[in-house]
Amino acid sequence: MKGDVRTRMSTEEADEDKQDDLELPFFDFATIVNATNNFSIENKLGEGGFGPVYKGIFVDGQEIAIKRLSQSSGQGLKEFRNEVILCAKLQHRNLVKVLGYCIKGKEKMLLYEYMPNKSLDLFLFESTQSKCLDWPVRFNILNAIARGLLYLHQDSRLRIIHRDLKASNILLDNDMNPKISDFGLARMCGSDQVEGSTSIIVGTHGYMAPEYAIDGLFSTKSDVFSFGVLLLEIISGKKNKAFTYLDNNHNLIDHAWTLWENGTPEKLIDACLENSCNIFEVVRCIQIILLCLQHHPNDRPNMTSVVVMLTSENALPSPKEPGFLIRRVSDEEGESSSNKHTSYSINEVTVSILNAR
């Protein structure tokens, strides 16, 4: 890496914070302060559950994004190290590249490649982005996400379950190529292990598979469910969690299933795609989505099959009913942030199961 100057320790104190077993370059705090104009508000790109993200520019002109973990985020050194360790071992054109890290006292930061078009959610859901992404762009995005996820599940040195796949974790480069980001919640599993369980459910409402939201069981197939939700949002231009139709008990997954059963899946398609979409391709994608959203993990395809289905014209199986939908009571009462991480013990959570058929 060309940044020897940047990684050089400026103080003895910085040396103390360097974690020698982390395989990523260490950047000293002064370098980052300089690159972000002392974390100025003008440099702020956004804010997630773990803290603000800033744009930075190194003295040689290289642009970077810096995630500064807020001390109240709940992400401790353990999760931080988890993300750093995972990121160091992962390399794929559809995963965001992590350039290094910085720890100074209680400050913990991750440095990423800068993605000029920020995140997919801004294009799909924000009214400020007036430009409609046309179908070829969306189709490229969803195919590329599928390949990134396939790499995580099967082709990387490790087998990774992401656990927080969603539109705001898909970053877009200059040419609108997507890269999956945010590995803070990801879990490694051994070559034979395909699932795990936890009593602490972390993830994002609207994207969690039922077996994960209810029983804390996560697997590559719970990621496949989240991928299905993400695709549904890409095709409809609507946010699953925010979508309501006729009554509050009818969300986007339910709506998609109803349209499918009625033989009118094309009604799901984002209205602004009217002139750019290939209707057969989109309806095929909707069928793939519904296969990914099936209630039982074993019924869902793995990512190898999904990639094949997206790129071939082979006949597809018929989907069974989608998974249960979960909401916390506080959501129904109108939680202010629609995009917050949930982190709660399943014993404490009050869930209402919608569409329990």
Ligand SMILES: Nc1ncnc2c1ncn2[C@@H]1O[C@H](COP(=O)(O)OP(=O)(O)OP(=O)(O)O)[C@@H](O)[C@H]1O
């Ligand atoms: N590498 C990057 N390049 C450009 N913008 C980025 C980059 N990483 C993050 N951002 C911007 O910062 C915002 C916050 O990102 P972050 O990953 O912290 O949270 P999030 O995914 O939006 O939410 P959550 O933490 O709940 O998952 C993103 O939505 C995106 O707009």
